[in-house]
Amino acid sequence: MHAQATAPPEDFPELVLGSEAFEDGADEEWQPGADDEDGPAAMWVTPEQEAAALAALEAEEAAADDYDSGDEEGGSSSSTPRAGKRLPAEVRCFDTARIYVKGGDGGRGCVAFRREKFVPKGGPSGGNGGHGGCVYLEVDPALNSLMTFRRQVHFRADPGVPGQGSDMHGAAGKDLIVKVPPGTIVRERGAGEDDPPLFELLRPGQRALVASGGRGGRGNLAFKSARNTAPALAEFGEKGQETWIDLELKLVADVGIIGCPNAGKSTLLSVVSAAKPKIANYPFTTLVPNLGVCNLDYRTTVFADVPGLLEGAHAGVGLGHQFLRHCQRCRVLVHVVDGTSPDPMGDYRAIRQELELFNPALATKPQLVAYNKMDVPDSSDYWEDVREQLAAEGVPHDAVFAISAVSGRGVTDLVRAVRALLDTLPAEDELAAAEQEGRDQQTAAAAPLPGRRDTDAKIGEFTIESDLSGPRVWFVKGAAIERFAQMTDWGYYEAARRFQRVLVAAGIDSALRARGVQDGDTVVIGELEFDYDSDHSEAGMYDKWYRARREAGIVGKGQARWPHVTG
Ligand SMILES: Nc1nc2c(ncn2[C@@H]2O[C@H](COP(=O)(O)OP(=O)(O)OP(=O)(O)O)[C@@H](O)[C@H]2O)c(=O)[nH]1
Ligand SMILES: [Mg+2]
16 A cells, blocks of 8 residues: 555656545645655655555445455454355365456458469458467366465456468467366356266366367458458457356365364374364464375375354354365365363264254264373363263264374374274275266256357257337347357448348348338347348448448448448
8 A cells, every 4th residue: 555655746647546535634634746756756645645544445344245255363352153145265265265367369261362563353362360368267276275366366368369461360269277286177157066067177287178268260261252252340259258257175184183173183194194274272373274194004095174163053053064165175184072071072062963964974974082181180080981981972983083193193094093993984986986076067068158159050040029018129149140140340342232131031130021021120139239121232231331330430431331342
């Protein structure tokens, strides 16, 4: 902010503080004619004004209840239980994100004619525009959250390069590759949890096309035909596909470590793997699930340490329970019980209940219990007692382990037991299963993404709706005809004429007539709007095109040549 205050006065109108106090005051202070060299550069904004502006901005930000308005500093906010939207932004955003993706527009085609000495009537030589770049999501195993999407939500691939004269086609736009963590699920905007996702990205390097680039427009070379050897028209490039998509992260781990806050879950992860999660003696140290890879007896097991769970988490107490979704992919749960807690069994039951409330399938996952902090006398005194009570609840003795995560005592036994338990489970590989589903989804994904134009659509496939209540309006809807309208470059009379001919050939004109269209009615095709005219004679069409051009104030430029083709 301070840097902005000292910026040269010319920059002032661009400042986006959006505060009344700031703008009003600054207007009085800053004299456009004043010599900048006189006095300090920041004189045109007083410190009071800046403070007032910042205060207003902060108030505004606090009021705006959007994604980024949470506290980033942690501090008191992260240790007090908060519900719903007022959770720290970190917690709200790490495992879900909504992003905007747009493929690059195709480059426009070119109208050019070959002009060379000794080559009379060289013919058309305008090249096609390049294809727009596509947006892909790609799995990057180095990522473990969707946090990056807090900084950037808009992703646009490069447009195609326009075609040029001398038969030069434009280059294709560069694809944009957006990195996502393994376990990212892609859904249509606003789709529910139960709707089939568009993609599930699990394996490193796996890619999904989320927004394809537009086709390049054809240049006049492409329109050359035996009948029209000197076409004076070209197309615009097709617009790139654009859409909003929801991302959700479900970590891919074999083992989920769950338990109350401060039970020692992160400590356990840090001793079984090389992960270095934050460990501290207060609840909710962990806000974002951590992954760790454990290598024991030449076997690799991935552990996930999720934030602590409290009784009432399903109702948003503590950090809520949303992160439990990460455990849905885990095959085994390790439930860490804090031996130093005043009521270890109460903690245990509370967590079991929260699991049940979140998802009954999670509560039936195989689980091992780790009674932690055995190095503390308080805790070891109660160990036998807790063990018996757990047995009474149906947790056999061999599924309960006494450990001290800090010293590492008992941890190896626990990990071996986890491994053994994993081995007894059906060899069904979660990834393979998900991928199997993924294969089925490939077909689903082949269905058009929201906002996508179906490239296979036929020009004759359209529907007509009308609104004759006020000014008479006809809406012609169809993927192919809308694309055609968008790509038509009205700057060329021939393009306008071609459009008119296609309307007739595709049966749109006759369909409109059958429905009772009248001259002067408005016809809307995609973003194109024009007045209907039944006069399809060459002179009539030219006249209409010329009038439209003049109304738009572009007469004199462009290709107002007529009649130049005798067909
Ligand atoms: N004495 C003793 N302290 C332990 C043991 N394991 C963890 N602690 C301590 O317990 C505190 C909490 O440990 P964390 O690993 O951060 O606990 P957590 O379950 O990840 O907590 P949250 O992330 O806040 O839910 C830390 O001060 C650890 O040093 C243990 O075996 N013995
Ligand atoms: Mg932790």
